[in-house]
Amino acid sequence: MSPVSRGFHRRHQEAEPAGRVPPGQYVTHDFPVLSAGPTPHTRLTDWTFSIEGGQEPVSWTWQEFQALPSETVTVDIHCVTRWSKLDTSWKGVSLDVLLDAVSYTAPYVLAFCDGGYTTNLPVADLTGGKAWVAYSYHGAALQAEHGGPARLLVPHLYFWKSAKWVRGLRLRDTDEPGFWEMYGYHMYGDPWREQRYAGD
Amino acid sequence: MAGTAVRGRLTWQTATVATVTDETLAVRTLVLAIPDWGGHRAGQHLDIRLTGDDGYQAERSYSIASAPGEPVAITVERLEDGEVSPYLTQDVLAGDEIEVRGPIGGYFVWDGAAADSVPLLLAAGGSGVVPLRAILRHRCRVGSSVPVRLLYSARSQAEVIYRSELSAPADDVQVIYTLTRQQPAGWTGYARRVDQQMMAEVAWPASGASGASGPLAYVCGPTNFVEAVAADLVALGYPPQRVKTERFGATGTP
Numbered sequence: 287m288s289p290v291s292r293g294f295h296r297r298h299q300e301a302e303p304a305g306r307v308p309p310g311q312y313v314t315h316d317f318p319v320l321s322a323g324p325t326p327h328t329r330l331t332d333w334t335f336s337i338e339g340g341q342e343p344v345s346w347t348w349q350e351f352q353a354l355p356s357e358t359v360t361v362d363i364h365c366v367t368r369w370s371k372l373d374t375s376w377k378g379v380s381l382d383v384l385l386d387a388v389s390y391t392a393p394y395v396l397a398f399c400d401g402g403y404t405t406n407l408p409v410a411d412l413t414g415g416k417a418w419v420a421y422s423y424h425g426a427a428l429q430a431e432h433g434g435p436a437r438l439l440v441p442h443l444y445f446w447k448s449a450k451w452v453r454g455l456r457l458r459d460t461d462e463p464g465f466w467e468m469y470g471y472h473m474y475g476d477p478w479r480e481q482r483y484a485g486d
Numbered sequence: 487m488a489g490t491a492v493r494g495r496l497t498w499q500t501a502t503v504a505t506v507t508d509e510t511l512a513v514r515t516l517v518l519a520i521p522d523w524g525g526h527r528a529g530q531h532l533d534i535r536l537t538g539d540d541g542y543q544a545e546r547s548y549s550i551a552s553a554p555g556e557p558v559a560i561t562v563e564r565l566e567d568g569e570v571s572p573y574l575t576q577d578v579l580a581g582d583e584i585e586v587r588g589p590i591g592g593y594f595v596w597d598g599a600a601a602d603s604v605p606l607l608l609a610a611g612g613s614g615v616v617p618l619r620a621i622l623r624h625r626c627r628v629g630s631s632v633p634v635r636l637l638y639s640a641r642s643q644a645e646v647i648y649r650s651e652l653s654a655p656a657d658d659v660q661v662i663y664t665l666t667r668q669q670p671a672g673w674t675g676y677a678r679r680v681d682q683q684m685m686a687e688v689a690w691p692a693s694g695a696s697g698a699s700g701p702l703a704y705v706c707g708p709t710n711f712v713e714a715v716a717a718d719l720v721a722l723g724y725p726p727q728r729v730k731t732e733r734f735g736a737t738g739t740p
Contacts, residue, residue, distance in 0.1 A: 288537040289500055289583045295538045297569040310545050312569070319709040320733050322593050324716035324726045367547060401726060431713055469592035470496075483590065485495030 306362055307370050308477035314369040319431050322465065326400040326451050327430055335419060335436070339457030340388035348435070351419075354379045359418065361441035363448070364477040376439050378420030381412040384455075392457035396464055397438055400451040405464035406473065407440065407447055409457070416442055419452060444475040444482070496587045498535060503582045504557065509647045512564045513613060514575040517557050520586055526550055528624035529595035529617045529704070529732075532560065532588030536570060546570045549616040549706075549732075550589065553623035558586075561647060563613040594704065594732045596621045598628040604702050605690045608636040609680070609715045611707020615647050617732060618706060626656050633658040637688045639680055639711060642668035662688050680711065685718040692723030700725070706732040 302313055336345040346354070358377045364370045396406050411417065420439040421428050428434035433450030440447045446466050467473055472481040480486055501518040508514050526532075528550075535545045552559040564575040578584070594617065596602055606625075608618040615638055625634065636655075640646045642665055652661045664676030664684065676684055690701035703724060705715045712733045719729050 288498070288535065288543065288585055290539050291536040291573070291578075291584055292582055293577045294536045294544075294573050295540070296542045296544075297572070310543075312544070318734070319713070321731060323731055324720045324729050325713060326726065368545060431709070465593075470590065483496050 303372070306372060308364055309480050310482075311364055311368055311370040311477065314371055316369075317371060317432065318365065318367070318369055320365065320367060320446075321401075321431075321450060322403065323401055325430050328400050328435065328451070328453075330435060333435055334453065335384070336454035337384060337388050337457065338454060339392055340390035342389070344387050345454075351379065351421075351436075354383055357418065359439075361439070363441050363445050366444040366446055366471065366475070366477075366482050370477075375424050376418065376420040377422035377425075378418035378436070378439060380415065381417040381419065382415065384419065385409070385413060388457070390457050392459050394458045394461045395455040396458055396462065397449045397452055397455050399449050399453055403449055403451065403465050405438075405447050405449045406458075406461055406467055407443070408461065408474075411440060411443065412455075416440065442476075444472075444477050446471065447475050496533075496590070498585045498587045500583050501558075501586045503578055503580050503584065506578065506580055509561060509649075510645050512575065512645075513561060513647050514564075515551060515559055515561045516574065516578065517552075517559045518584075518586060520558055523558060524589075526554055526558070526589035527592070527595040527597060528553055528620040530589035530591045531617070532558070532586050532590060534560070534570065534574070535585040535587075536573060537585070544570050547590065550620055551616045553620055553627050555627060556623065561613065561616045561619075594706070594730050596624065596702075596704065598624060598630045598632075601698065602702070603630075603632055604699060606632055606634045607689050607701055607703040607719075608634060609703065609705045609707070609711075610636065610638045611680075611711030611715075612640060612645070613647060614705075614707030614711070614732070614734070616706075618704060619648050619651070621704065622656075622659065625659075631658060633690075634660070635688060635690065636661045637664070637680070637684075637715075638662070639664045639666060639707070641666055643670050644668075680714055680718070682718040682721060685715065686722055689719060689722060689724075692719075692725075700728055703729045704732075705729060707734070709733050 330348040333348045334345050360375045362372045417440040421436040438449045438452045501520040504517040504519045531547045531549045548560040551561040562574045565571045669677050
């Protein structure tokens, strides 16, 4: 039973839309930036997206990637630092399209990025229309500080799983922790179950 | 990724506010008596949870302001449209109980271990100085002699947090201010937002020491500040992996 904090009360009376804001989150209209190091700037001519660990490695150049079928989606995003942002609009390539190009059986991936960031995800959370590699935000090219030229978008998990500056996926037989997961953040990160830290 | 500890579950516990100290008009330090605190590392943060009498709860993360081994302290800046920070900076009194859990985070930390025996560049924007102050205090407590430069960007002298503490730095610790909006009469220091020229003057030279012997930078503050400092350091030759950043979360409503 939590002790009552004498004199503390809700200050934001506007009701948050029912069922859209996970426990412990609040809605922000900003788009905060959180990263562990400097923002990398990769030239599009040097950019590729690769999937490793399948039967054959596959890779797309920026130009090839732009030619893949894209989708525009509007989703809510939830950061482990407790902000949620509703109705964000993204354009990108579904992971279904990308993983269809590979023959594999591995149940997990480690996403890898410019700057050395990694994060781990089950393949089942990337397929079935739940995840994208997004390169456009609200109709404009995705800014570098928000993960451009392209980032993962896995909106049903805490946003650290939506790795910025993503460059590819490594298919893996076991679920091994990525960057924040090694520092004690949750291996899966479901905001609706408040899986912020290991053991939550 | 050395130094990663496998932890058990972080559980909420009730802490008692031991002391409350005003740092500036809008910033207050709370020392917390936490019954079961397993220790922390300089640079880590903790979570606070408040509960209203109607059961409404709000959680936020705050950097730990004290060194490992010292009583746990947080320093909170009041954001006028916030929900938790006005309570922590105006309403809370010594003796009040609040829930905490932690420590959290293991990347933006400095342990003072042998591998950390390189010059430190600390860059703070506003209340981004809080985890860097924990690093400075830890450096003193472990008797480290690594040279440190702290570049502290504040809007005015009145908004400098830990001003008296920083006015008497330890040996080999230099504190360099830039006051971006208002300067006292006779001010001869920097009076502008950080830029590459300033970083070139203040930062330890990257000096080709790109490996583990080069300087290590810790940058904490609002996004614009962190983006600028980190980009300038990379342009000056700092390898990106030697520039650790911590950016504040939402600017609107924490």
